[in-house]
Amino acid sequence: MLGNLWTSSRSTSEKLGLSEIELSNMREKGILKPGIHWKSSPYGQIKPWNPEAVYNVKLCTKIIEKNKFSLEMKSEIHYKKAAENYRKSKQYTDMINLYPILQNSLLDCKDENLIA
DSSP states (O other): OOOOOEEEHHHHHHHHTOOHHHHHHHHHTTSSOBTTTEEEOSSOOSOTTSOOEEEEHHHHHHHHHHHTOOOSOOOHHHHHHHHHHHHTSHHHHHHHHHHHHHHHHHHHTTTOOOOO
């Protein structure tokens, strides 16, 4: 007998030593695949646009161990270097060059009653 393969988010988070939010983030990032590692709960849903998930703990454990997935944030130095590199990029320059246009547009709308 296979037993119950699918367990609740709460039970899975306890078994894996993760929070339910971390499980959700792993789903959103595509680390946990739908139909393999998780699926929508077959029980009635309060919020059908945001269904509760049930998880296959055994497969979730394997993928986490296989990828040695770290839920810790990178260092502050890492993010400062990333920001510094972004400020040197063409995308940043393009965004900064749009600022005067945005500022003028806001000034143009200053006296308008935009809320009905």
